[in-house]
Amino acid sequence: MYITDDIKYIGVNDHKTDLFEGQYRIPNGISYNSYAIIDEKIAIMDTVDASFTHEWMDKMQSTLGTGTPDYLIVQHMEPDHSANITTFVNSYPDAKIVSSSKAFAMMKNFFGTDFPEKQIVVGEGDTLSLGKHTLAFVAAPMVHWPEVIVTYDTTDKVLFSADGFGKFGALDADEPWANEARRYYIGIVGKYGAQVQNLLKKASSLDIEKICPLHGPVLSENLGYYLNLYNTWSSYQPEEEGIVIAYTSVYGNTKKAVFALEELLKANGCPKVIVYDLARCDMAQAVGDAFRYSKLVLATTTYNADIFPFMREFIDHLTERNFSNRTVALIENGSWAPLAAKVMKEMLSKCKNITYTDNSVKILSSLNDESTEKLNSLAAELCREYLAMGEATANKNDMTALFNIGYGLYVVTSNDGKKDNGLIVNTVTQVTNTPNRIAVTINKQNYSHHIIKQTGLMNINCLTVEAPFKVFEAFGFRSGRNVNKFENCEPLRSDNGLVFLPRYINSFMSLKVEQYIDLDTHGMFICSVTEARVISDKESVTYTYYQNHIKPKPETEGKKGFVCKVCGYIHEGDTLPDDIVCPLCKHGAADFEPIG
DSSP states (O other), rough: BBBBEEEEEEEEEOOOOEEEEEEOOOOOOOEEOOOOEEEEEEEEOOOGGGGGGHHHHHHHHHHHHOOOEEEEEEESSHHHTTTTTTHOHHHHHHHHHEEEEHHHHHHHHSSSSOOOGGGGEEEEEEEEEEEOEEEEEEEEEEEESOOOEEEEEEETEEEOOTTTEEEEEEETTTOOOOHHHHHHHIIIIIIGHHHHHHHHHHHHOOOOOOEEEESSSOOOOOOOHHHHHHHHHHEEEEEEEEEEEEEESSSSSSHHHHHHHHHHHHHTTSSSSEETTTTTSSSSHHHHHHHEEEEEEEEEEETEEEOOOHHHHHHHHHHTTTEEEEEEEOOOOSSOOOOHHHHHHHGGGOOOEEEEEEHHHHHHHHHHHHHHHHHHHHHHHHHHHHHHHTTOEEEEEEEGGGGOOOBBBEEEEOOOSSSSSEEEESSSEEETTTTEEEEEEETTTSSHHHHHHHOOOOEEEEBBOOOOOOHHHHHHHTTTSSOOOOTTOOEEOTSSEEEESSSSEEEEEEEEEEEEEEEETEEEEEEEEEEEEEEEOOBBBBBHIIIIISOOOOOOOOOEEEEEETTEEEESSSSSOOOOOOTTTTGGGEEEGEEO
16 A cells, blocks of 8 residues: 555554454454654554554564664554554564553553653654654544544655544455444544544644544545544534434334334435334444434334333433434334333433424324324424425425524525535525515625626525534635535525525525615625525524524633634734724624733
C-alpha cells in the first residue's frame, strides 16, 4: 500500500477472529494498522495484535532494510494495537517510546513496567522532529480511551488518527466504507460524541491530505465525505431519511403487525424501511441503522411484566450511546396487561430530543379492527412529511405554510443556471394576504441577492428547532459563488425547479419576484407565492431559539475585542470599525458586542 515516499504501511490483516472485542461480528475480518516513517530518524506508528507478532516484525524489518527504529509512537493502548510493545523494546533496545503520560501508566498495568528509561512523554501541542518530517501531537482523550493521542505529519500532511476513521473489515475486503465504519463507530466510539466533536474541531485547523487510521483503509480522496459523516455521527444527527422497525415477537402476532406497518410505510412514500428481528439479527447492525435513519419504531411484547429481553438489550445499546434527535413510535402487545410501551418510554427517558408520535399501537394478543386502524394512523403520521415532499402526493397549495413565518431563520434557495445555492436569512415577512405577498430582504453582498435579482425566483425553507448548527454553517458562513453548498446532498425540487431542503423544515414556499426595493445595503424582494407545502407541524426555529440553543458559545476566554452575536466571529482589537462587515455572516457593527 503506497502512502507517501517516506511513509510505509506495515500492518496486518486478521481473518481468524470472529468477534471483535468479543461481541462485534467481523465476517470480512479486520486490519491492525501500523506505519513506518522513514527519515533521518525512523518512527514506527503503533504495533499490532499479539496473534500477528512475527508477521508484523517481518514486515517492519523488510521495509526498513538495514535501518533501525529510533521511536515507537504509541497512540492508543488497547491490546490490538499495543500488544507488541515489549517485543519491540527487546528487538530495538536503543529506541525511545513516545506516548502520553496516561499511556505510560497503562503500560505498567499491561507489562509490569512503564519503560522509564525510554519514555518521551508528549501531549497537546508537542512536536517531534525526525529530520525532514515534524510530527505534531494532538490530545484525543476518550476517542475512545483516555490516553489517546493522534499525530499529524506536517511535512506530508498525513493525520495518524488512532481508532478514529477506522472500520471493520480487512484491507482485502471488497465492501463500502461507510457501512462497516458506521457499525464500528457507533458500537465502539459512539458514546463519546462530544469528545469526537472536540477532535474534529482541532482537525479542522490542519491541512490534511491523507488519514491513516488503526483499522481499515488509508483515506486519501474526498476527505470531506468522511469528515462530514464523522460530524453527523458524533453530533447524533440522522444521516438519512428513513424508518427502522426493530421488533421481537413470541408467537408471530407482533411480527404480523410489523410487516403490515412496513407495507403501509412504503405505500405512503417512506424512502427507506428497514426491519430487524432483534432475536435473530446482528444487534450491532440494528443499532447502527437506528443511528443512521431519522425515525425508529419499537415493537415488542410485554414479558414478565417487562419487555422481551432482546428489546431491552437493544434499547440499552441505544441509551449507552446517547441516542438522540429522533422520532420514535411504539407498538406493544400483551394478552391481559400490556406494559411494553410504558417500559420502553421509561428506558428512553434519558435520551435527548426524542419526539414520540401522537399515535401508538396497542395489540391485545393479535391485530383486530381497532389496532389495525391505529396502525394505519401511525403510518400516516410517520409519513406525513414524505407525502408532502412527494411530487405526486403533495398538496402544493397549502397556504397554512404562511403561518410558519415569524421572526425566524430560513434557508433561501436559488439557482444561478449552473448550480444550486442557499443562504440563511431572518428577514421574511408576509405583507399582504389578498393576494398573498411575501417580502424577503437580503444583503447585497450575498451572492444569492445577485442570483435572485437576475432570475426573479427563490424558495423559502422554514427551519425547525431540530436544525443542527451544521445547517447554519453550511448556508450562512460560506459564499455560494465559491462553494457548492449542496455537495454530498440529494435535494428535492419544487415545481419552479429550485431546491427545497429534504430535512429540518416544516414548510416551504416558492416565490416569484413582483417588485424590488433598493434599501442601500440590502434589497427587498416583494414576491407572490406560486407553491406552498406544509411538511410537518414541528416548531419553527426563532432567532432567539437559535441564539440560546443551537449556536455554540464563542470561545472568548483570554481574548480582547468584539464578538458577532449572530455567528460568534471574534474581531480582536480595542475598537470596532463603524463599517465592519462580519466575514462569516455579513452582519454589520450593530450585531457586534464587546467581549467581557
